[in-house]
Amino acid sequence: MTAWDADAPVRVVMGDCFRCDRGGLQVGRVGELLGxxxxxxxxxxxxxxxxxxxxxxxxxxxxxxxxxxxRADPR
Structure with a gap:
């Protein structure tokens, strides 16, 4: 089993991948940037x-x- 086929339902839509910059393929929401x-x-x-x-x-x-x-060690 892969993460793409995991038990948690993932809504798959046609769109662009933020990581590889390919477009027009099946993508799932993996997170968000908050600002x-x-x-x-x-x-x-x-x-x-x-x-x-x-x-x-x-x-x-x-x-x-x-x-x-x-680095957290103050010595």
Missing amino acids: PYGETPLYACGACTERLVTMHQQSRETPVRPYIAA
Whole structure:
């Protein structure tokens, strides 16, 4: 099973992928950018959704920025 076929219902529409910039393909909403003037929805194609899920899973196993913990040490 892939993230694209996950149990959670994802509304798939025809549109543009924010990550690979391809247009006219099936995309699902994967999040939004929030700012002081509103919200911008982010839509990703199946391949990019898979890549985002993989990146998330890997970041849980190996933190992206392990140096943050070292810099927080006041020594």
